[in-house]
Amino acid sequence: MRTGDEESFRQFAVGHAATLRRTAFLMCGDWHLAEDLMQTTLVKIYRSWSRVQKRESLTNYARTVLLRTWLDEKRRPFRRSELPGVDVPEVVDTQADPAAGTSRAWAKDLVHRALLELPPGQRAVLVLRYFDDLSVAEAAKVMRCSEGTVKSQAARGLDALRVVVARLGADERRVAS
Amino acid sequence: MSEQDVRDGLRVAVAAEPALSFDPDALIVRARKEIRRRRALVGAGAATVVVAVTAVAVPTVLGQQRGEITSVAPGGASSGKPTATVTAPPTTSASAKVDIPWPPPNVVAPHYTATQLKQRGTAMQNHLKTQFAEVVPNAKQVLPKQFGGEAEGAVADGQAYLEAFTSFTINGVRTAVDIYTSAPGTEGPPPAQQCTEGGVTQCDVVKQPDGSSVLVTTQNIDANLHGGVITSVLHYRTNGTVVRAAGYNYDPTGAGTFAMQPAVPVTVAQLTALATDPALGI
Numbered sequence: 001m002r003t004g005d006e007e008s009f010r011q012f013a014v015g016h017a018a019t020l021r022r023t024a025f026l027m028c029g030d031w032h033l034a035e036d037l038m039q040t041t042l043v044k045i046y047r048s049w050s051r052v053q054k055r056e057s058l059t060n061y062a063r064t065v066l067l068r069t070w071l072d073e074k075r076r077p078f079r080r081s082e083l084p085g086v087d088v089p090e091v092v093d094t095q096a097d098p099a100a101g102t103s104r105a106w107a108k109d110l111v112h113r114a115l116l117e118l119p120p121g122q123r124a125v126l127v128l129r130y131f132d133d134l135s136v137a138e139a140a141k142v143m144r145c146s147e148g149t150v151k152s153q154a155a156r157g158l159d160a161l162r163v164v165v166a167r168l169g170a171d172e173r174r175v176a177s
Numbered sequence: 178m179s180e181q182d183v184r185d186g187l188r189v190a191v192a193a194e195p196a197l198s199f200d201p202d203a204l205i206v207r208a209r210k211e212i213r214r215r216r217a218l219v220g221a222g223a224a225t226v227v228v229a230v231t232a233v234a235v236p237t238v239l240g241q242q243r244g245e246i247t248s249v250a251p252g253g254a255s256s257g258k259p260t261a262t263v264t265a266p267p268t269t270s271a272s273a274k275v276d277i278p279w280p281p282p283n284v285v286a287p288h289y290t291a292t293q294l295k296q297r298g299t300a301m302q303n304h305l306k307t308q309f310a311e312v313v314p315n316a317k318q319v320l321p322k323q324f325g326g327e328a329e330g331a332v333a334d335g336q337a338y339l340e341a342f343t344s345f346t347i348n349g350v351r352t353a354v355d356i357y358t359s360a361p362g363t364e365g366p367p368p369a370q371q372c373t374e375g376g377v378t379q380c381d382v383v384k385q386p387d388g389s390s391v392l393v394t395t396q397n398i399d400a401n402l403h404g405g406v407i408t409s410v411l412h413y414r415t416n417g418t419v420v421r422a423a424g425y426n427y428d429p430t431g432a433g434t435f436a437m438q439p440a441v442p443v444t445v446a447q448l449t450a451l452a453t454d455p456a457l458g459i
Contacts, residue, residue, distance in 0.1 A: 111186025
């Protein structure tokens with residue numbers, strides 16, 4: 001790779017590493033795996049940098065590579081067997097305001113835990129639409145599917161998320177009482 | 178719960194993210210190494226490959242042509258037994274051989290309903306109940322599991338693949354073979370990527386007389402499981418279907434007592450017999 005290309009890749013990688021890792025975490029629920037996915041994604045992009053760097057939306061291209069990398073990981077049998085129903089790790093939140101603790105814990109624990117119970121397609125579309133704030137058309141390009149599929153997956157995903165959140169919330173209230 | 182609640186929930190979920198110590202230089206070094214490794218694979222010519230071949234119903238011209246192995250093509254009888262081992266002459270390099278244009282052109286991907294996938298999965302599961310012991314005669318207590326997707330038995334409309342483990346005991350140790358098949362016209366496992374995955378120590382392609390290709394890989398998965406090895410045989414069929422049979426030196430289903438074996442207890446020939454079995458595939 002030419003020096004100029006390498007420098008532009010370096011800038012791209014530094015600028016996108018954190019965002020990609022966050023998106024990966026929301027999809028997989030594990031910060032270590034999210035870091036692996038981010039690194040693998042950037043290595044793949046490096047390999048084709050001279051070809052892809054002129055793309056109109058390099059960020060969305062990176063999201064596509066990340067999504068495919070994650071799906072590939074999920075399909076690996078040793079991943080499937082090692083991480084069945086993996087729990088979301090508990091992270092101490094030192095910034096948490098005790099006064100806002102209830103609502104914060106609700107959102108943190110339930111929405112993401114519920115998300116991790118959804119099928120991969122629905123999970124991905126919800127992250128792309130509601131975390132990365134992509135339009136339906138952009139999400140369709142990232143997922144390489146039709147806009148109709150994005151709409152239906154998002155609708156089904158939201159419905160499923162509400163059901164799981166309600167169930168998890170009821171479970172927690174039952175345990176607390 | 179509104180869409181805004183979902184947005185807020187996702188934002189809060191990443192609010193306490195651990196610090197990122199990202200080193201772009203280290204990443205570039207890693208990427209360069211991978212590129213060098215790929216090129217080394219392309220240049221690594223004269224490796225002698227011992228190819229174990231399953232002689233199917235038609236014991237055709239084994240090894241008549243340099244580097245080409247016959248008799249494992251789809252369309253043969255489904256009672257393939259490993260009956261022959263052929264030492265192929267030195268083959269061309271691994272990556273050079275991974276010249277499998279995929280997916281093949283002009284193949285239209287079918288849309289399978291969940292019902293169709295269930296039926297197909299059940300047929301394959303029943304087939305394995307009798308066929309697996311034929312292919313792996315020293316396997317005991319063979320238990321083909323239900324074909325599914327993300328979870329055992331779980332299928333959805335439009336799903337383009339099916340996958341299931343077949344558990345069994347061999348040499349007194351429990352393990353499993355994973356059977357994965359993707360639908361025609363879908364990407365399936367990309368051929369070239371199989372050889373560039375981390376830890377891949379063997380990657381060979383055996384062209385079949387019918388134009389299909391068998392890709393054999395051995396992958397060391399130390400990064401995920403210390404000492405873990407996976408041997409995979411992927412059959413890239415002319416109709417656009419891919420069937421992969423993968424063997425492990427441990428029990429990938431995670432059931433029972435964990436025991437790491439010194440080697441993958443099923444042979445390439447046995448995995449080839451499964452991957453090329455015309456009764457398996459969607």
